[in-house]
Amino acid sequence: MSKFWSEVTKHTEPYVPGEQPQSTSIIKLNTNENPYPPSPKVLKAIKQLVNGDLRLYPSPTAADLKLTAAKYFGVNEKQVFVGNGSDEVLAFSFLGFFNPGEEIFFPDITYSFYPVYANLYGLNYREVPLAEDFTIPVEQFFNSPGGVIFPNPNAPTGLALSLDQVEQILQHNREKVVIVDEAYIDFGGESATALIPKYENLLVIQTLSKSRSLAGMRIGLALGNEQLIEGLERIKNSFNSYTLDRLALVAGKAAIEDVNYFNETREKIINTRERVAKELKDLSFHVLESKTNFLFIRHGTVPSQLIYEKLKEQGIYIRYFNKNRIDQFVRVTIGTDEEMDTFIKAIKQIIGK
Numbered sequence: 001m002s003k004f005w006s007e008v009t010k011h012t013e014p015y016v017p018g019e020q021p022q023s024t025s026i027i028k029l030n031t032n033e034n035p036y037p038p039s040p041k042v043l044k045a046i047k048q049l050v051n052g053d054l055r056l057y058p059s060p061t062a063a064d065l066k067l068t069a070a071k072y073f074g075v076n077e078k079q080v081f082v083g084n085g086s087d088e089v090l091a092f093s094f095l096g097f098f099n100p101g102e103e104i105f106f107p108d109i110t111y112s113f114y115p116v117y118a119n120l121y122g123l124n125y126r127e128v129p130l131a132e133d134f135t136i137p138v139e140q141f142f143n144s145p146g147g148v149i150f151p152n153p154n155a156p157t158g159l160a161l162s163l164d165q166v167e168q169i170l171q172h173n174r175e176k177v178v179i180v181d182e183a184y185i186d187f188g189g190e191s192a193t194a195l196i197p198k199y200e201n202l203l204v205i206q207t208l209s210k211s212r213s214l215a216g217m218r219i220g221l222a223l224g225n226e227q228l229i230e231g232l233e234r235i236k237n238s239f240n241s242y243t244l245d246r247l248a249l250v251a252g253k254a255a256i257e258d259v260n261y262f263n264e265t266r267e268k269i270i271n272t273r274e275r276v277a278k279e280l281k282d283l284s285f286h287v288l289e290s291k292t293n294f295l296f297i298r299h300g301t302v303p304s305q306l307i308y309e310k311l312k313e314q315g316i317y318i319r320y321f322n323k324n325r326i327d328q329f330v331r332v333t334i335g336t337d338e339e340m341d342t343f344i345k346a347i348k349q350i351i352g353k
């Protein structure tokens with residue numbers, strides 16, 4: 001180990017992503033991707049571009065994509081930031097809006113990238129414990145000294161706060177930035193974008209990875225007050241003025257424009273989720289009420305780690321978190337109906353039903 005190793009690791013405890021096996025024969029229910037392909041209009045836009053202008057730099061302002069997103073969300077284009085997946089938007093937001101020495105609040109069971117960014121930027125943070133029933137205890141997020149970030153719906157629990165509850169958090173944090181990470185909002189939650197005109201400290205982050213089937217493209221969005229968005233632009237331009245490539249710019253635009261396809265596929269996923277949740281309950285699983293494209297479940301007697309391992313042996317990948325309190329659960333992404341039938345069949349075998 002070189003003497004510089006402690007310098008290298010001082011601020012970095014990297015996020016460990018879910019497994020990404022590359023074989024196509026497995027059933028992949030472990031990283032909340034959409035089981036349906038992107039809209040045919042996205043594929044058409046990409047094909048056109050591949051034959052066109054890839055030799056040219058992309059637009060540094062992403063103006064077309066921003067305008068499309070602004071129209072969709074009912075804001076103006078200066079209230080939209082786009083980044084390389086919402087992970088990058090989150091990274092820039094932590095850097096821009098939270099300050100060392102001012103404690104920020106986020107839930108203790110949540111997206112595990114938050115402590116990674118906080119450590120990287122030397123921020124103080126309080127991991128606010130979830131309630132006994134895994135809901136976010138709203139009052140515990142009041143009056144944070146440095147700002148607040150939480151996913152709505154939360155991950156990996158899948159539970160959502162109502163818009164009213166989100167607004168309570170905003171009302172009690174007027175001085176610092178409140179970030180609502182809405183990666184899974186399109187599967188049944190109430191978006192805080194409606195509150196943007198009322199709260200200049202609200203930043204809503206969304207992604208095209210889940211409900212628009214574009215995880216492979218890496219497109220994330222932030223929506224909020226013009227000055228917050230300008231702050232993010234300055235940070236982005238301090239690293240790389242061309243955040244999104246040309247393919248992502250046209251794909252993102254086409255995906256947001258094809259509202260019919262978006263509604264069709266997300267409704268299919270919601271219906272499958274509700275059916276599978278019921279089947280699992282009938283098999284003695286405890287199933288948290290999901291507003292996402294995944295289910296967080298625990299069996300009455302069979303340990304979660306065993307379920308995870310047995311499924312993996314059969315080529316079905318789900319997510320197991322070896323972490324206090326949630327190690328009794330597994331998280332299962334909603335796949336196609338066919339995939340979920342195979343999953344349920346395998347589960348029945350494992351639990352002996």
Ligand code: PMP
Binds near residue numbers: 183208209
């Ligand atoms: N936020 C949450 C809560 C997530 O679960 C994820 C997906 N892992 C992300 C953000 C990041 O998504 P992406 O970078 O693909 O936009």
